[in-house]
Amino acid sequence: MTKHILILSVQILLLAAIASQEPCMNQKHLGLTVHKKEKLTHLRLYWHDSTGGRNPSSVKIKQQVSNSSLFGSVSMMDDALTTDVLKNSTVVGQAQGIYAGAAQGEIGFLMVMNFVFKTGKYKGSTITILGRNAVLTEVREMPVVGGSGMFRFARGYVEARTKFFDLKSGEATVEYNCYVLHE
Numbered sequence: 001m002t003k004h005i006l007i008l009s010v011q012i013l014l015l016a017a018i019a020s021q022e023p024c025m026n027q028k029h030l031g032l033t034v035h036k037k038e039k040l041t042h043l044r045l046y047w048h049d050s051t052g053g054r055n056p057s058s059v060k061i062k063q064q065v066s067n068s069s070l071f072g073s074v075s076m077m078d079d080a081l082t083t084d085v086l087k088n089s090t091v092v093g094q095a096q097g098i099y100a101g102a103a104q105g106e107i108g109f110l111m112v113m114n115f116v117f118k119t120g121k122y123k124g125s126t127i128t129i130l131g132r133n134a135v136l137t138e139v140r141e142m143p144v145v146g147g148s149g150m151f152r153f154a155r156g157y158v159e160a161r162t163k164f165f166d167l168k169s170g171e172a173t174v175e176y177n178c179y180v181l182h183e
């Protein structure tokens, strides 16, 4: 009887030890450090979209149902992100994703895109932006909803300002100021 109780209590102790260790093991396994300080990073990037010419960087995959609001249009982009407003300035990454006409009676795009960094400190890392882009407004704010690599646990916002737009050639350059809190 005593022996049984002893074995039982040893088992309970073992189980308790395993249970108390489990959260730590999971955190280690995931590479998480809970008390790490967050950093605020500001990035200024220039987004270059071209819908025309021989090598468009964005393609319309669904035509709009309204020509005035562009409602219903869906475009897929792989746009260069550069360090300066000129298209021939240094490319640091790509903006890959979709913009879609989501508003009736005005121009308001739903933006879903990943900024994929290809050079420098952030090479291989991404931030994900998802928001509303009323392109005729001077400043559009959109949320940064996540990230990867150096930008794990990212959250924040971007401010987009159109620097250049030519309807005829379908070229647009937009300044993106990104404010990102991350691990």
Ligand SMILES: *[C@@H]1O[C@H](CO)[C@@H](O)[C@H](O)[C@H]1NC(C)=O
Pocket (backbone or CB within 6 Å): 064, 065, 066, 067
């Ligand atoms: C939009 O404009 C194009 C070109 O002018 C035209 O072919 C098309 O029918 C128009 N679409 C709508 C929904 O009005």
Ligand SMILES: *[C@@H]1O[C@H](CO)[C@@H](O)[C@H](O)[C@H]1NC(C)=O
Pocket (backbone or CB within 6 Å): 086, 088, 089
């Ligand atoms: C970049 O483009 C601008 C204007 O289009 C031009 O003046 C400049 O010389 C170009 N720079 C390089 C390095 O090609």
